[in-house]
Amino acid sequence: MNFLFGKLTHFEAMLFFALVVSLTFAFLSKRGTSERAKYTLWAFLAFLLVAIGIGWLMYPFSQ
Amino acid sequence: MDETMKREAVKTNQMMGVIAAISGWIVPGLGHLVLRRWSKAAVYFLCIGGLACAGLAMRGGVFSAGAEDLFDRFGFFADLGAGVFYFLAHQIQAAGPDVAHATGDYGTRLFAAAGMLNFLTVLEAYDIGRGSEPR
Numbered sequence: 001m002n003f004l005f006g007k008l009t010h011f012e013a014m015l016f017f018a019l020v021v022s023l024t025f026a027f028l029s030k031r032g033t034s035e036r037a038k039y040t041l042w043a044f045l046a047f048l049l050v051a052i053g054i055g056w057l058m059y060p061f062s063q
Numbered sequence: 064m065d066e067t068m069k070r071e072a073v074k075t076n077q078m079m080g081v082i083a084a085i086s087g088w089i090v091p092g093l094g095h096l097v098l099r100r101w102s103k104a105a106v107y108f109l110c111i112g113g114l115a116c117a118g119l120a121m122r123g124g125v126f127s128a129g130a131e132d133l134f135d136r137f138g139f140f141a142d143l144g145a146g147v148f149y150f151l152a153h154q155i156q157a158a159g160p161d162v163a164h165a166t167g168d169y170g171t172r173l174f175a176a177a178g179m180l181n182f183l184t185v186l187e188a189y190d191i192g193r194g195s196e197p198r
């Protein structure tokens with residue numbers, strides 16, 4: 001597994017996490033391919049937005 | 064349908080739900096495979112398995128049963144949800160955990176998230192197995 005995931009940067013790991021969790025939530029909560037695709041995209045973007053937003057909010061405290 | 068047949072049907076459904084839940088816990092997606100939900104089974108296996116393997120490859124920590132503080136106990140409960148990936152963690156992660164670095168710490172969270180996601184799929188498998196309307 002190291003050849004696949006061993007060299008991930010933190011940002012890539014976050015992208016991967018956001019994608020698989022969004023996909024799983026979509027299959028748990030929605031029916032039909034288009035509904036699931038829409039939900040996956042929406043949740044994925046929400047994960048990214050929140051993660052980057054929290055990152056920016058924490059930035060001043062890292063100084 | 065008379066009363067005996069109704070009771071038998073309920074018992075069969077209960078049994079199917081329990082079988083689906085246990086198999087879904089042991090191998091993510093297997094519960095849905097037993098229930099012939101092919102696409103859900105494949106997605107759950109790939110997503111949860113991928114997340115668990117990513118966590119281990121990033122050298123995340125795996126909580127053991129003998130944890131003393133509450134946080135570690137919650138961690139153990141979350142990790143246990145990953146089923147076979149938890150039991151094979153030491154084989155998959157030959158180099159062992161390295162939580163002194165941020166990547167290892169991130170891996171710990173990814174593995175715990177895989178376990179918690181699998182608990183959700185187990186509940187769904189139990190629900191479908193009992194004959195509830197699949198969502």
